[in-house]
Amino acid sequence: MSDKSELETEVAELMIESLNLEDVAVDEIDPEAALFREGLGLDSIDALELSMAISQKYGFKIESDSKENQAMFASLRALSAYIETKKK
């Protein structure tokens, strides 16, 4: 499993906290693995919860109508990279 950047670790912690994944440790989240369906098996309501937590912490709003946003929840790495470009 590849190492995580500082932001990736922070986002992983946010995810665990906002989605009640208390039994998942940050180390257990593969930054390249799919967050939805296969990987952590999150569903669309989780996406909504996670989006609220992200907008609260990083100060921007998530939308689903552009192509880059469709790919945003592909993995922890993709999500962190997306946050990096948007955060205020």
Add this chain to the structure above:
Amino acid sequence: MMQLPFFSPGDSADIAAWRHGQDISRGRFAGHVLALAEQLPARGHILNHCEDRYRFLVAFVAALLRGQVSLFPPNKAPRVLQQLKQNFPDVYCLRDEGDELEGMENCAYPDLPAEDGDVTALAIPADRIAAIAFTSGSTGEPRPYTKTWGGFVAEAEVAGRALGLRRDEAQHRYLVATVPAQHMYGLITSIILPARFRIATGADRPFYPEDIRKAVAARSTPPILVTTPVHIRACVREQTRLPETEFILSSTAPLHAKMAADAERLFNTRVMEFYGSTETGAIALRRQAETDVWHTFDDIQVTLNEGSFEVSAPYFYQSPMVLGDSVEVLDGRNFKLHGRDTELIKVAGKRAMLGDLNHQLLSIEGVEDGTFFLPDGDESGREARLIAFVVAPGMSKDDIVVALRERIDEVFLPRPLKMVNALPRNATGKLPRGNLVQLWRQATA
């Protein structure tokens, strides 16, 4: 048998739908439906998997004209689809951008010519079976409920009247829906109601609060917003600057009174709720700003028969229908909901309804969401105590326990009370017991 037109009386230039910023007239819609109807494979059952709501609509009517029954399974899990295929061997899946469904014959939604068609050709016998909707069923086997075209129209018309809509509205309205058309609530509100009340349904399905804001802003007149408590909570929490809506309609789970009041104030609109089920469709309406009593639509009668909640309507395929909810029936047209969890629980020899306890928990100022949960007893044989999962940003456990102590018997106080950021609700906002069991395991791991 009487033919029932798809649309309420009107003109072929009337607006049927809205897609990618463009109005689509009834005439152009008829062109699309008639062209697609010719291309559908010759089968008896269709699984309409189109994610674009306009394509779903075209395919739904095309299938109706061809006499193909639309199947609505409770979910798309491989096991469920396998069962569906066993019971309806000729079923095929019509899809657009979505995934192909495993083990199904998948047909792609074709390109259709941009030509107008004859709107009067969109008429369907009232007694034709339009759909079979399935509940997940507590024992594993999905249970089927048959819906006729005439039944759908009757439901949409009483629902629309309850909302104060008129069939002869001079100006067409727009409708924005966050719910999928494949859910019975989404089907009646975003597909059939619009056709019967001159409403242009939107092809889009906004999801995040910012999507919803943009979708509402994109319409030229304030639209009706059809959504769920989950989305309303997200918009309230993010303080979304929602542009003007005609009203917000919520269903799938009851909205807590405080959330309804917050949404009305924040979005400066009325928040209405439908109560319904897969078995009965939508049957009643309330606006929490005015009352917590559900008032049934015209033609719909409710009664308690030896403790069972019975609903009757002249247009049901089977009437009366028995629902599992715990209710207090005030009279034939009015009732109060005690919660969807009818489970009777026993702690230290005392009985309580889970729904009632949840109601008490949710009535605490500052509690956004929450539920009681009785885990299965462990090996030690110790009696299980109630647990509560509570979403209440800014409150401490002690605050909540103090407030609960005022409302419920000591033995029902949660041990422990777990503060969480969200409850593990499924895509329709419900809380399956399995999700709570999992949450509890995570909390104690």
